[in-house]
Amino acid sequence: MARRGSGPIYDPLGTPYFLYNQNYGIEILTKLNALRHEATFTDAILCVGHEEFPCHKNVLSVSSPYFRAMFTSELKESRETRICFNEVSPWTLKRIIDYAYSGRLEINQDNAQEMLSAGNLFEYPDIVEACCSFLKRQLHSSNCLGIEYFAHIHSCQKLENEAHEYALENFSIVIDSDEFLDLPLDRVIQYISNDHIDVRNEETVYHAIRRWLNYDSDERKPFLPQLLEQVRLPIMGLQNLRLLESDQLLQGCHKGLQMIKEAQKNHQISNERPEHRRSSLPAIIHPRPSTVAKEVIIVISGINSYITPSVEMYDTQKDRWFILPDLPRLVSWFSVCTVANSILIMGGICDGHVVDTVWKFDVVLRQWTEVARMPERRARHACAVLHDKVYVCGGVKGDGNQLVESIDCYDIYNNSWSKAGQSENPRKQARIVPYKNSLLEIGGIQGEAKVNTIDTYICTGDKLKHSGEQYLLPSRIEFAQILVLNGIFYIIWEDTKKMLALDPLKRTFQPLPDMNCSRIHCATTVLNGKLYVSGGLIDSKPTRLVESFDPVLKRWKKERSMSEKRAYHGCLTLQMC
Template identity: 25%
Template sequence: MSVSRVIKVREHPNKVLEQLKSQRELKELCDVTIKVKQRSFLVHRNVLAACSDYFNKMFTTEMKEKYEKSVVISDVSPRAVGRIFDFMYSDEIELSTDSVKAILHAASVMQIPDLLAVINDFLSDVLDPPNCLRLRELGRFYSLDKLTAKSQNCILENFEKVASQNDFTELSMAYMEEILSSDELMVASESIVYEALVKWMRNQLDERRDCFPRLFKRIRLQLIPAEYLSAHVSKEPLVREFHVCRDLVDEAFRFHLKLNKGKVQRPRKGQRSETNAVALFSPTRDLHIFNLESRQWSYVTDANMMTPTGSCIAAREVEIYLCIGDQSRRFSSYANGTWTNETQIPSIRCESQAVFVKEKLYLIGGHNRSSAAYSDILSYEFETKKWSTLCNLRSPRRGMAAIAHEDNVYVLGGYTQYGASTACCLVEVLNTSTKQWTQKPNMNTERAMFGAVLFNERIYAFGGIGNNNIVLSSVEFMDVDENIWTNLRTEIPAELGANSVCRVGNRVAILGKEKKLLCFDPCTGTWRIESQVLPSVMRAQLVAMHWNDDTRQ
């Protein structure tokens, strides 16, 4: 009998590399000389072609260098090239903050993916507030996505330190506007943002004067105390020079005097109050609010609060958005006791899902109450107040769950047909920037009409309705990076079924089939029954919020 097996010799690649390195040192079998300014490097074409897309194209296509014994490379450092060639013949390279820029440039010219990835990691590791502006520019210039993203986060999370540096005043107007517009800016006070803008303006006042009104609009003046507005902002010469800026300051004063019922400006990341309560939106006029700290109920009566079954809700910071899926197609926001009507939803849309990604709201799937489930995803632009179609789902979907994570939207489970009782377990991810879909591992259980939350880079799916209308009380979770679904094994104190969930601080609030408001702690895996709820709000949707006496005004 013939026996066959594949045997892998793990040391073989390293030994081959060692032999090639030795041949290069002894100048044996080298077949090309690379000249960089006054230095020459005797190397092997096959090694360079194997490591570098630049050299691979040069030596395998009909370029003239393919037949030459000597090749000249311009605009790179000889010392950097020498280190890169050493890297090609080994598995290591020494990087320092002094040498890395020259090596990065040469690696980019020679198109060496492995080395570019190493440099990307190195620069991301040495990133800090004093160098994040420079490294962001470096990352953008050389298309180092990881470095660019980490630099951006460092700038936003350490804005006060970054704004004190000289490099800050050299930022472009476009990037300055991007920073001032960001919800993720970590500042204790909006006055810090205002002072940074004035500093940036004064650095090149003559050239930048005309752009001040546009940038000043990005300052959230409602978040600046009236005393500071009066003592500093209203007296700033640039503010006094432009009537539109003076008008914005006057509006802020009216807001502080509670004379302005217009749109409330959202706090930035460093100014937000932690959520401590859940609001229960239901088909009644009453908004039921349960404070998880005091364990007390409060009630607000308002016809605008009525949320027909099948509607969906999205929240961010101090604002709550209702997407009413019935004939009214109403889309409105609620903040600090004030309702604002936004642009009507283009079509009747029930059992859809709404999520925020950055500055846009996405309305996903649903049905029209008569025939078919939708397959489109609508996006709403708050500045233009316009709806548009972003793209289509891979299949029609209703009663699913949706989770926002960075630029992505995770669409989980649901029904793929109108009127069907067969749920699915699909997990698909949409990159909202590229409009590209990625298939992720299916959930362990088919689910529809269920709640899902993101907690510490982990997606949780709670209960729902399974195939043939089976009531589910199971919970499963998936780590975003690992893409493996695991069933939660802790005992659940109440039946879940069709439910609504939201994250409240370090807990998850759940309103399910029974007359109980539950809380789940993902850190400890423990459950707690918080309160009974009234029958009239059994089909309510939960939204996390910060609640105190001031919230009611």
């Protein structure tokens, strides 16, 4: 017996059925390409030298306005079967034809510029755009000037602008490239006259023109006065200006020497006149923005999958991280602070031993040097700066189990240490911050117990004494961060994301929004009225993440991530250019 309802579904209305093969176009192109390789139905032969490429005029015409115009106009090529080209290589023409039949093209370092030129010639905008995107990703201090010029002659305005911007932002490195030496005079002037070249000082600009002139001194030395006009000589240090007078390059150049002497005079004027009158001086005297010191964030060392010596600087104006000279030794569990616009790295664990070494970073010279050692070896300790003196307290010594009771003071101007006092409640992994004429110590571990108090030390001269009073926190805190902004303490419980604001005058706590993610062994600092939290361990793994908190908006925001993952690191704010 037959099953009821079996068989095709009957459609009494005869509803139309639409066939749509999504791969139809690809299949047709594939078959046309096969016919091309067989030289079947081909009606044009493109030639370069002795190489010949049979093609279909209709395929080339629909793929390119260039070929459409060639085959449909009154030009002789429209009537001929063989068309010869001299502007491209056989290899490049073959790739263009392959693209016309397949829509596929591999772009790499070896062919990007050649394919961009061919894409321009044969009017394949997708090829041009793809090559520009590839070249943008290849921008480097060694090639950006060449890419900028290449983009200019091929009318690739966007790539030209991007390469130019890259050269401006990396000018202090670009000037050491071979491409810089090959620049014509007008392009050298175009760069050194630009207000936005990224240089730390005007001496770098002089070094640039000196290097360019010396590359072909016989031909280029007459351009010296013209180039010197673009160097903001009065911004240079007076001592350096005096040294220039004996520079071999300037000998015999009366006008150049006269400019140096005039710069010395203007230099003295700019120092002597009140600030409100400097605006009346010539524009050439005003410094370039990159040579003016600004507040930046510095992150130092830490642990990735290993102890890293790397140091990074975050410029909020450019929203970029820059690499600074590495810390000379691999060290962990150190303390870090900034005083007199220098960075100090104190103590820590190096090669498995608690050490007393102190490293100083000079932000002008960008060099690390070792300074006077601490009176006592210590690690997992805390430090803070009050009245330009560095105070170090807490931590462990010896085998890492014995707590340090003394508080030591460092005078950076005399490069000397002295004893400042005794810790009332010695602890490790705490944090201390300055407030008015006192230091506050928060968090950490005493013995095996987490701490729930804030101890206060009053400063008299360079001595510290416990005030006898404490702030009691709502809960115990081991992984603590504390920052002071506008007289308010911001206390972070790293492992729970919780943050409170403590008003020391009212002795009141205010709950604030949690961080975006919990982390431990991170580092914090204050910049431009915001609190920054960098790195740390998230789920036991170091992270590159950085987030900031705006106390006015009461909102956390993700910031530009660090270049390198790190935890147990230092983080601070200071002025650099």
